[in-house]
Amino acid sequence: MTYCLAMALDEGLVLASDSRTNAGVDHISTYRKMRVWQKDDDRLIVLLSAGNLAITQAVVAILEQNVRADATDHSMLNVDSLQHAARLVGQAVRQVYHHDGKALKEAGVDFTISLILGGQIKGEEPRLFMIYAAGNFIEATPETPYFQIGETKYGKPIIDRMVNTKTDLTSAAKCALVSLDSTIRSNMTVGLPIDLLVYRKDTFKVATHQVVRDHDSYFEDLRTHWGKGIRELFQRLPDPPWEI
Secondary structure (H helix, E strand, O other): OOEEEEEEEOOEEEEEEOOEEEOOOOOEEEOOOEEEEEEOOOEEEEEEEEEOHHHHHHHHHHHHHHHHOOOOOOOOOOOOOHHHHHHHHHHHHHHHHHHHHHHHHHOOOOOOEEEEEEEEEOOOOOEEEEEOOOOOEEEOOOOOOEEEEEOOOOOHHHHHHHOOOOOOHHHHHHHHHHHHHHHHHHOOOOOOOEEEEEEEOOOOOEEEEEEEOOOOHHHHHHHHHHHHHHHHHHHHOOOOOOOO
């Protein structure tokens, strides 16, 4: 399991992912879930992945192969819109399913994959898509400006309360880290390192890409202050009016 999230804001995009995979409590590994494609002054595209690791790696391998082949209509570096890029990801998912789906089913393994694609291509606004195991996708809207995949429930409340399209990038990045920390504390299948990428609109380059590892001073300070703040706020909440 993993946890990835992405936010589409007026100022740009914030994307984050953990790096833990596990096949049981005695087999935990670290694999990066974030892939970035960039062409100076033209585009920046980021893919986040969750699900069966072999499936997600196979999908990314197809996309990478198309980039290396410089395929006119099938490369992340050549497509004319982010929606076109989302279709390419969906096609790659279906290609892997057609190749491996039957064998996985016979082995009793579900075809589990979900992806978030975000970025900006020159000539259009920054966009954010979530792609499902069937290869279909939806796009983020001003009313729902963020997506989560993987182990989503523990980190959702803070985003729901804090994030809207007007949220600045710094606050959104901080919120993303708190959301991940909340998930890490509640689910052992999600863990450090964290990839955090911030993209500022119309720059077509990464503003910040931080890899948060164990003993990161800022992350430890953030989680300490967040935990202490919640406890202090809880103590200030009014007691129930009935007798207990």
